[in-house]
Amino acid sequence: MNISIIGSGYVGLVTGACFAELGNKVICVDNDVKKISCLKKGVVPIYEPGLEELVKLNLKNKRLKFTSSIKAAVMASEVIFIAVGTPTLENGEADLTGIENVARSIAQNMDGYRLIVEKSTAPVETCAWVKKTISIYIKKGRKFDVVSNPEFLREGSAINDFTHPDRIILGVESQKAKQIITSLYQPLNAPILVTNIKSAELIKHASNAFLATKISFINAIARICDKVGADVKDVAQGMGLDNRIGRYFLHAGIGYGGSCFPKDLEAFINIADKLGYDFQILKAVRNTNEEQKKFVLQKIKDELWVIKDKTIAVAGLAFKPNTDDLRNAPSVDLVKALLEEGARVKVFDPKAMGKARGLLKDAIFCNDLYQAARAADCLVVATEWNEFKELDFARLKKMLKRPLVIDARNIYDPKLLKELGFTCIGVGRGNG
Numbered sequence: 001m002n003i004s005i006i007g008s009g010y011v012g013l014v015t016g017a018c019f020a021e022l023g024n025k026v027i028c029v030d031n032d033v034k035k036i037s038c039l040k041k042g043v044v045p046i047y048e049p050g051l052e053e054l055v056k057l058n059l060k061n062k063r064l065k066f067t068s069s070i071k072a073a074v075m076a077s078e079v080i081f082i083a084v085g086t087p088t089l090e091n092g093e094a095d096l097t098g099i100e101n102v103a104r105s106i107a108q109n110m111d112g113y114r115l116i117v118e119k120s121t122a123p124v125e126t127c128a129w130v131k132k133t134i135s136i137y138i139k140k141g142r143k144f145d146v147v148s149n150p151e152f153l154r155e156g157s158a159i160n161d162f163t164h165p166d167r168i169i170l171g172v173e174s175q176k177a178k179q180i181i182t183s184l185y186q187p188l189n190a191p192i193l194v195t196n197i198k199s200a201e202l203i204k205h206a207s208n209a210f211l212a213t214k215i216s217f218i219n220a221i222a223r224i225c226d227k228v229g230a231d232v233k234d235v236a237q238g239m240g241l242d243n244r245i246g247r248y249f250l251h252a253g254i255g256y257g258g259s260c261f262p263k264d265l266e267a268f269i270n271i272a273d274k275l276g277y278d279f280q281i282l283k284a285v286r287n288t289n290e291e292q293k294k295f296v297l298q299k300i301k302d303e304l305w306v307i308k309d310k311t312i313a314v315a316g317l318a319f320k321p322n323t324d325d326l327r328n329a330p331s332v333d334l335v336k337a338l339l340e341e342g343a344r345v346k347v348f349d350p351k352a353m354g355k356a357r358g359l360l361k362d363a364i365f366c367n368d369l370y371q372a373a374r375a376a377d378c379l380v381v382a383t384e385w386n387e388f389k390e391l392d393f394a395r396l397k398k399m400l401k402r403p404l405v406i407d408a409r410n411i412y413d414p415k416l417l418k419e420l421g422f423t424c425i426g427v428g429r430g431n432g
């Protein structure tokens with residue numbers, strides 16, 4: 001099929017490259033001209049494992065193209081995906097300016113039937129607005145359908161998640177739309193759930209809100225564990241062995257972050273409010289998450305007493321491993337809070353240093369974790385990168401002024417580190 005993807009970020013680019021790999025002719029569009037000129041040369045401006053190789057391969061075999069012209073893309077495609085950002089406005093509402101702009105441009109450039117697939121995460125009823133907008137700006141006689149197709153990929157494993165999804169959700173209104181979109185996804189051989197449009201839109205918000213709830217729940221349990229001397233890892237394992245609960249998203253730590261959970265939770269609370277429902281559970285989830293970041297800061301203070309003029313090494317800045325994405329990263333909030341308290345903060349992240357330089361101007365950027373740890377009063381692990389799990393602890397001990405590790409992601413066994421001469425303070429490990 002000839003398809004185009006409008007918005008070539010984490011979601012749009014992965015979607016475009018994967019559909020090209022499946023044999024479709026794909027045009028990826030973005031209004032960021034610099035991004036498009038990089039992508040045309042096969043240079044991917046974000047870090048996502050395997051993505052650059054896939055983009056290069058499909059550019060070479062001419063199944064993937066890049067442009068900043070929505071017009072050219074709309075003219076050439078039967079199916080048009082919308083994958084632009086939907087950031088949070090100050091009042092918590094989702095900013096749907098990008099979706100509205102794109103819907104208008106699609107309408108103005110359609111020369112025949114088009115299937116418009118809304119993939120950006122947006123509040124329920126967004127597709128109805130897309131449909132209305134297109135109807136206003138479309139030339140007389142042109143036909144179209146709108147489909148809601150929320151995306152569930154995770155940064156860091158986005159290609160595998162796209163090609164091997166647990167499920168594909170399709171919110172449709174017509175048989176024609178259903179036939180086109182299901183045949184596009186058929187080669188993935190994955191479970192497809194077809195619903196009405198509003199249900200599909202709600203599935204995305206409900207799923208993200210539920211996952212965020214699991215994280216805040218286990219973080220609350222971690223607080224109790226610390227108070228009574230229990231180990232949250234054991235508690236989570238014991239809970240997770242129950243199939244009704246499941247073992248995923250039960251990792252206590254510094255709280256969730258990233259470009260999705262905080263934003264989507266906020267948007268869901270906001271839309272629920274507008275619909276006349278006070279979504280108290282989600283408000284508590286959000287508050288617990290905010291408290292968790294402060295809790296880690298308090299753990300550092302409990303060990304170092306005065307933060308001012310202390311040197312603190314922070315390992316990991318990205319909101320999770322295998323990505324360079326810093327959007328709403330709890331580690332960034334932590335570094336900012338430490339800087340505000342007057343600490344010297346030395347930071348290292350395997351992939352996010354470039355993006356972090358603009359964001360954390362007063363931090364000291366180091367080439368590796370050991371350099372960050374040199375002469376530091378403690379090391380804080382803020383992102384659970386695999387390479388941090390297998391350290392040369394003897395070397396680390398020599399570097400640190402004091403062998404103190406605040407393990408905000410629970411990647412170490414505190415007992416093992418104690419044997420190696422460290423004090424290791426985790427989250428909910430019953431040791432402070």
Ligand SMILES: NC(=O)c1ccc[n+]([C@@H]2O[C@H](COP(=O)([O-])OP(=O)(O)OC[C@H]3O[C@@H](n4cnc5c(N)ncnc54)[C@H](O)[C@@H]3O)[C@@H](O)[C@H]2O)c1
Nearest residue numbers: 007008009010011030031032084085086098120121151155
């Ligand atoms: N990142 C994730 O892990 C993830 C997962 C599932 C769903 N989502 C959702 O997918 C959507 C996109 O997320 P993302 O992480 O890819 O965002 P992103 O910021 O990485 O990419 C969005 C892209 O859209 C472009 N854009 C914005 N307005 C445009 C316009 N009018 N015309 C053309 N291009 C435009 C931007 O320049 C940017 O390159 C969001 O709604 C997000 O919530 C994201």
